Amino acid sequence: MRQGGEKLAENLSVDIYERLSLRILKLEYAPGHRLTEEGLCAEFQVSRSPVREALNMLVQRGLVKKNPRQNYAVRELELKEIRDAYHVRLVLELEVVSLLCKQELDHAFLDRLEARWTELRDGLPDLFIHAAEEDEHFHHALAEATGNSVLAKSLAAIDSQIHFVRLSDITNLERLAKTCVDHLEIINAVRRRDLKNALIAISRNIEWAESNVEAALKAAKGRQIGKKTRSPD
Amino acid sequence: MRQGGEKLAENLSVDIYERLSLRILKLEYAPGHRLTEEGLCAEFQVSRSPVREALNMLVQRGLVKKNPRQNYAVRELELKEIRDAYHVRLVLELEVVSLLCKQELDHAFLDRLEARWTELRDGLPDLFIHAAEEDEHFHHALAEATGNSVLAKSLAAIDSQIHFVRLSDITNLERLAKTCVDHLEIINAVRRRDLKNALIAISRNIEWAESNVEAALKAAKGRQIGKKTRSPD
DNA sequence: ACAATGAAAATTGTATACAATATCGGCGTT
DNA sequence: AACGCCGATATTGTATACAATTTTCATTGT
Numbered sequence: 001m002r003q004g005g006e007k008l009a010e011n012l013s014v015d016i017y018e019r020l021s022l023r024i025l026k027l028e029y030a031p032g033h034r035l036t037e038e039g040l041c042a043e044f045q046v047s048r049s050p051v052r053e054a055l056n057m058l059v060q061r062g063l064v065k066k067n068p069r070q071n072y073a074v075r076e077l078e079l080k081e082i083r084d085a086y087h088v089r090l091v092l093e094l095e096v097v098s099l100l101c102k103q104e105l106d107h108a109f110l111d112r113l114e115a116r117w118t119e120l121r122d123g124l125p126d127l128f129i130h131a132a133e134e135d136e137h138f139h140h141a142l143a144e145a146t147g148n149s150v151l152a153k154s155l156a157a158i159d160s161q162i163h164f165v166r167l168s169d170i171t172n173l174e175r176l177a178k179t180c181v182d183h184l185e186i187i188n189a190v191r192r193r194d195l196k197n198a199l200i201a202i203s204r205n206i207e208w209a210e211s212n213v214e215a216a217l218k219a220a221k222g223r224q225i226g227k228k229t230r231s232p233d
Numbered sequence: 234m235r236q237g238g239e240k241l242a243e244n245l246s247v248d249i250y251e252r253l254s255l256r257i258l259k260l261e262y263a264p265g266h267r268l269t270e271e272g273l274c275a276e277f278q279v280s281r282s283p284v285r286e287a288l289n290m291l292v293q294r295g296l297v298k299k300n301p302r303q304n305y306a307v308r309e310l311e312l313k314e315i316r317d318a319y320h321v322r323l324v325l326e327l328e329v330v331s332l333l334c335k336q337e338l339d340h341a342f343l344d345r346l347e348a349r350w351t352e353l354r355d356g357l358p359d360l361f362i363h364a365a366e367e368d369e370h371f372h373h374a375l376a377e378a379t380g381n382s383v384l385a386k387s388l389a390a391i392d393s394q395i396h397f398v399r400l401s402d403i404t405n406l407e408r409l410a411k412t413c414v415d416h417l418e419i420i421n422a423v424r425r426r427d428l429k430n431a432l433i434a435i436s437r438n439i440e441w442a443e444s445n446v447e448a449a450l451k452a453a454k455g456r457q458i459g460k461k462t463r464s465p466d
Numbered sequence: 467a468c469a470a471t472g473a474a475a476a477t478t479g480t481a482t483a484c485a486a487t488a489t490c491g492g493c494g495t496t
Numbered sequence: 497a498a499c500g501c502c503g504a505t506a507t508t509g510t511a512t513a514c515a516a517t518t519t520t521c522a523t524t525g526t
Contacts, residue, residue, distance in 0.1 A: 084382060084383040087383070088387055092321070148320060149316045151317065151321050157387065158383065
């Protein structure tokens with residue numbers, strides 16, 4: 001729901017966490033870039049408490065590594081790791097649609113989802129400002145609909161690792177159109193309890209997304225800011 | 234490796250985190266039990282900094298719920314959630330053995346694993362003091378062997394939620410024997426690239442484990458310490 | 467007697483100060 | 497000139513102080 005880049009910081013820790021998280025996912029830091037608490041304090045003009053909490057969150061999430069000699073470094077984002085994440089995501093999402101095809105369905109829920117994506121498809125270039133969020137919402141909503149919260153949470157954890165890829169995709173109109181078609185097909189296959197086609201649709205959707213990853217990642221790495229240290233000697 | 238209850242606290246935050254984590258996983262707190270920073274400070278005789286960091290870790294991991302700006306509460310551990318966790322775990326572990334049967338194998342690794350579990354099987358009652366750790370190690374090692382670190386990490390996250398169940402199981406000798414048999418069969422099926430039997434073995438292993446969950450959970454809930462507040466009225 | 471209001475207490479968010487430890491560089495000795 | 501020792505510095509771990517906000521409870525007015 002949050003619109004643009006406005007940050008209505010409910011608290012500083014979360015705010016800093018989100019900003020650092022976004023930077024890392026967008027690969028704005030050189031791999032292995034070192035982060036210090038004091039340095040971030042100076043940059044964000046806050047005390048060490050919220051900075052430290054933000055760093056801890058990043059470490060927990062795996063975006064920042066805490067070195068044996070007690071300092072923080074931005075974790076390197078390997079291409080293989082993205083592929084691995086997509087692999088796991090596919091496995092889990094296949095389970096999601098399998099479960100949905102088996103269990104009792106909330107038709108009102110499917111109706112809302114279908115209406116939304118029909119609307120998005122028809123008003124394509126304009127309505128799709130928040131494509132990444134819409135896409136994440138779709139997949140998350142499906143996962144939640146299974147009623148298996150652990151499954152949903154596991155998927156959410158994966159998604160947070162590949163978030164930046166979706167951010168990179170929002171400019172590609174062809175991709176958006178395909179996404180709409182795929183999502184509508186997934187919805188209807190689930191409604192018909194047509195497991196086979198649901199699996200095909202979700203596979204196509206995710207694998208096609210992954211096929212865009214390498215280019216996006218390489219492009220992002222090209223944009224990478226070289227700041228191993230804040231003042232490089 | 235860590236033996237008994239000795240706490241060689243490398244730092245207080247992690248120490249407190251682990252102790253609280255264990256308490257919660259063992260269901261020693263009544264569901265919804267309220268935690269306050271100051272209260273934990275008094276109990277552990279430390280300042281709020283490490284306590285706060287421990288609580289944040291617990292929130293991140295989902296063991297503690299944080300009401301914004303208000304307080305912390307031990308999250309209720311539903312039976313359904315355990316079942317859901319086992320469900321996701323099975324899905325992921327099936328993928329693990331599928332991958333292992335497909336890819337190039339590290340035979341030395343399989344040999345070590347087989348030797349270990351043969352040893353455990355033959356010297357059963359005595360050697361199995363750390364059954365839970367051994368079991369977790371086995372499954373984690375297999376996941377790592379796939380080379381998909383995201384998969385391994387996702388599984389580790391699930392395992393941390395059902396850790397206490399394994400702790401409850403270590404007394405059951407029949408369970409231990411079955412575990413050994415299952416694990417050896419999994420190893421050998423993977424070695425033979427016998428996907429079908431590998432899947433059967435891993436399914437049996439996990440589903441049988443889950444079948445013990447409800448009893449363990451109910452037993453644990455029976456032992457639950459009623460401490461909604463530290464001094465109840 | 468009950469409800470509304472306001473003050474005090476409780477609790478978390480943030481800032482700062484202090485402690486411990488590791489890293490790096492200079493200085494002296496051989 | 498090289499090696500090692502020692503101290504200064506940098507950095508994180510922990511403690512405490514202060515701010516902001518919510519909750520609780522007592523007091524007061526109707």
